Amino acid sequence: xxxxxxxxWSRIEMAQKVAQDLPDGSYVNLGIGIPELxxxxxxxxxxxIYHTENGLLGMGPVPEPGQENIExxxxxxxxxxxxxxxxxxxxxxxxxxxxxGHLDISVLGAxxxxxxxxxxxxxxxxxxxxxxxxxxxxxxxxxxNVWVITDHVTKDGQFKLVDECSFPLTGKGVVDTVYTxxxxxxxxxxxxxxxxxxxxxxxxxxxxxxxxxxxx
Amino acid sequence: xxNKLVGSDKEAISDIFDGATVMIGxxxxxxxxxxxxxxxxxxxxxxxxxxxxxxxxxNVGIAALIANRQVKKMICSFPRSTNSVVFPELYxxxxxELELVPQGTLAERIRAGGAGIPAFFTPSSxxxxxxxxxxxxxxxxxxxxxxxxxxxxxxxxxxQTADRYGNLTYNKTAxxxxxxxxxxxxxxxxxxxxxxxxxxxxxxxxxxxGIFVNRVVQIVKPEHESILVANQDRYPR
Numbered sequence: 001x002x003x004x005x006x007x008x009w010s011r012i013e014m015a016q017k018v019a020q021d022l023p024d025g026s027y028v029n030l031g032i033g034i035p036e037l038x039x040x041x042x043x044x045x046x047x048x049i050y051h052t053e054n055g056l057l058g059m060g061p062v063p064e065p066g067q068e069n070i071e072x073x074x075x076x077x078x079x080x081x082x083x084x085x086x087x088x089x090x091x092x093x094x095x096x097x098x099x100x101g102h103l104d105i106s107v108l109g110a111x112x113x114x115x116x117x118x119x120x121x122x123x124x125x126x127x128x129x130x131x132x133x134x135x136x137x138x139x140x141x142x143x144x145n146v147w148v149i150t151d152h153v154t155k156d157g158q159f160k161l162v163d164e165c166s167f168p169l170t171g172k173g174v175v176d177t178v179y180t181x182x183x184x185x186x187x188x189x190x191x192x193x194x195x196x197x198x199x200x201x202x203x204x205x206x207x208x209x210x211x212x213x214x215x216x
Numbered sequence: 217x218x219n220k221l222v223g224s225d226k227e228a229i230s231d232i233f234d235g236a237t238v239m240i241g242x243x244x245x246x247x248x249x250x251x252x253x254x255x256x257x258x259x260x261x262x263x264x265x266x267x268x269x270x271x272x273x274x275n276v277g278i279a280a281l282i283a284n285r286q287v288k289k290m291i292c293s294f295p296r297s298t299n300s301v302v303f304p305e306l307y308x309x310x311x312x313e314l315e316l317v318p319q320g321t322l323a324e325r326i327r328a329g330g331a332g333i334p335a336f337f338t339p340s341s342x343x344x345x346x347x348x349x350x351x352x353x354x355x356x357x358x359x360x361x362x363x364x365x366x367x368x369x370x371x372x373x374x375x376q377t378a379d380r381y382g383n384l385t386y387n388k389t390a391x392x393x394x395x396x397x398x399x400x401x402x403x404x405x406x407x408x409x410x411x412x413x414x415x416x417x418x419x420x421x422x423x424x425x426g427i428f429v430n431r432v433v434q435i436v437k438p439e440h441e442s443i444l445v446a447n448q449d450r451y452p453r
Contacts, residue, residue, distance in 0.1 A: 055389045055391055055392050069388065070246065072246075072388040072389055077298075082388070088386070088388055090391050090392065090395040099339065128308055137318040137320075141340040142320075142339065168345045169344045
């Protein structure tokens, strides 16, 4: 496979797919990376409140150039804005929202997802790597729905949807849905259930790129 | 008369002793009390255990404190970030200890430490390497891991507005860990941009009640870590 040729949905289309599935009125935490794109694609008329775990509910878009405030940032330490009706709070309150099950949806990136919904997204466990976890373990432990948005395979073509994660876990049995460039896949009691295939992607091709057996 | 205002940042931190546990507020540079940290570098206290979400950037602030070999151990959730070079190098060389804690667990351990709660059970990190060797227990069919509260000798935080009682308000996402750190130290030391008379902060909007604060020093124009890093500034200069 030519790994430079992108198949299926683009990253923006993946973000659009997630955005279209957010129920009106949801409280949502978007992780760093592709998940951040989701906010730009929420359909007109749908109101979503974004939480950023460093202490802001009601996060708005990136500020206009020159309007950045060093003390108004998101969890990725990027400059953001606050919408009218936003609130600031300290970290214990922020993680009360997360761990206490008050947030509806957490959208995260992934290194690996297992057939049982185990997630590995914080460390490759390589010697010499500096381990850093942030809020990922709290998000997957506490938020009602955990959605993963990720390329279907790694840059060098390795499986990301695997029978068992080889990287250290972020949480066990925590993922509800996986949005990749090839498909949308729900984690069910029976296994990985394909909900939607990207244009031009066959089920057989998807299965080839996925280690666990998929349900059509 | 109660007056927690002190004359200088140097005086405010002058009793931080070797081997102390020091909580430092901030998430990245937002809320990082950079002047207090730089005075701690001037003071030179060694073998510190530092509790802070990150390990700083460039060669200023927390990163400079680490580079000055004053920190024996970091307790944090995210010890690397853009422009973070000092900690990774020392860690790879085995010259600094790291206790990696999920961010919400770190917050709750600080909150518990301030609230007189020695330990608690959390679902975060169950079935991951960060729960290895820790006590677990089932409640309602779910597994939880026991985590200990953290209490420090000193907390260093930055706020927006303070009065002589130590009542504090913060600015935007610079609040982050500071209110809970104020509760969890024997001595809480605050740098405030603005000092007002008691009563000028509406009691309804006080974020940290003065009882949690021991010393306040006014720093009218705090330096900005990102600007110092962009200018390749170092501390000590």
